Amino acid sequence: MKIIKEINTLRNFLKEERKKQKTIGFVPTMGFFHQGHLKLIQEAKKNSDVVVVSIFVNPTQFGPNEDFNQYPRDLKKDIELAEKEKVDYLFTPSVQEIYQDDFLTYVNVEELGAKLCGKDRPVHFKGVTTVVAKLFNIVNPDKSFFGEKDAQQLVIIKKMVKDLNFDVEIIGVPTVREEDGLAMSSRNIYLNLKERKAALVLFKSLELAKEKIEKGERNSKVIKNEMEELIKKEKLVNLIYISVSNAENLEELDVLEGKVLIALAAKLRKTRLIDNLFLNIKLTTP
DSSP states (O other): OEEEOOHHHHHHHHHHHHHTTOOEEEEEEOSOOOHHHHHHHHHHHHHOSEEEEEEOOOGGGSOTTSSTTTSOOOHHHHHHHHHHTTOSEEEOOOHHHHSOTTOOOOOOOTTGGGSGGGGTOTTHHHHHHHHHHHHHHHHOOSEEEEETTSHHHHHHHHHHHHHTTOOOEEEEEOOOBOTTSOBOOGGGGGOOHHHHHHTHHHHHHHHHHHHHHHTTOOBHHHHHHHHHHHHHTOTTOEEEEEEEEETTTOOBOSBOOEEEEEEEEEEETTEEEEEEEEEEEOSSOO
């Protein structure tokens, strides 16, 4: 595995790989690897000849009162795990390498970035799409792999790729969960034991929604209310939102039909967690 910090160095290596007609799979990350990241890398290995993984804690996707400085980092461990997964190139640029002092250009997927998490994180998705666009231009991958846990991010990246004619296939990889159902996240490390236990109510509320839908419920208001009542029982969990939307354009639904995304966000003290469920739903009960 080659560890590379400079854009031009990585580009030169990947030019040589393309000359050999090799396909390039790319996994952009902010590091502090857990099993969810490793699943993305494994999918990239299965579907590509050469795998590039980036580790870059992107400052432009953090708001002024968010956890950029505290965001967990462990490059040494990440390198060991990437080597174990047989990553070909690990790209670890500095902030200065990605954003020069006179940087002025941003990519913003207008309406999609203002919904769901965008309501209380107004700069977040503009930062995500900007850095991903830059990384796509640097790596020029054939395929790029994103976790479905960050559902809104996945929808927005797909839209950006379509709108800006990026020649890359975006592949969503199902959420990886702990044995008890909690979605894996680098931020889980912030939780104390009581908060960790309370956080399970997020997954349980999604399971409740799925159960109601399987029994024939199609009214989104009913489903949201049932989820909210369950979550309210956990005093340590402060619900930010529950959304039931079209999984392609994030428009809120009154009646569930077709490709549906049920998503939520909550805070436990200062720790912000998200989770979701993708479903294909028929309007009438089978």
